Amino acid sequence: MKLRKLIADTCRVFDELKIRYALIGGYAAIVYDSPYSTHDIDFTIMADNVTLDLLEHLKNSGWNPTEEYNEVRELLAFGQFIHKETGVVLHIFGEVSGFKIREGIKINKSEIDGYPVNVCSPEDYLIMRASVWYEEDKQKAIVVIRAQGKNLNPDYLMKRADEEKVTERIKWLLKFKK
Structure with a gap:
């Protein structure tokens, strides 16, 4: 099963x-055109409509939780799942x-x-990436700046x-914009 299909199936849930x-x-x-490769899937979700029903739906889609989640707040703090067929890891965060x-x-x-x-x-x-700012984050951000520089909304970027x-x-990252 391809990572792309796992992403689409999870979004359907x-x-x-x-x-x-x-x-x-x-x-x-x-x-966004980065040559980066990944072996996990990361999502943020808005807590408003989340119930523990999400766990059952994810399990039905092949995702097994790595922890026992008894409350929504536990799930939103760091929901981690492993896909039973592929071993791919899924992370769900309330915020990052x-x-x-x-x-x-x-x-x-x-x-x-x-x-x-x-x-x-x-x-x-x-x-x-700028909020975390380890060397790896800088490099990943530079790649996206170079790939998406012409498509960025500068007003929104600076507001955020x-x-x-x-x-x-x-501002430092924008020096790498093509």
């Missing part, structure tokens, strides 16, 4: 349960450094395995950078 979500992490970078689904956050649609998937914007991908207090890091 979120959509069926009316859970707002965004694909983040390595696969979001791939969507630099990104939380809320009003005013830009989410893009990208077709993955024939399914429309919500993906964090390239600007928010950069904000997440100010909100997350990473303005100087984003």
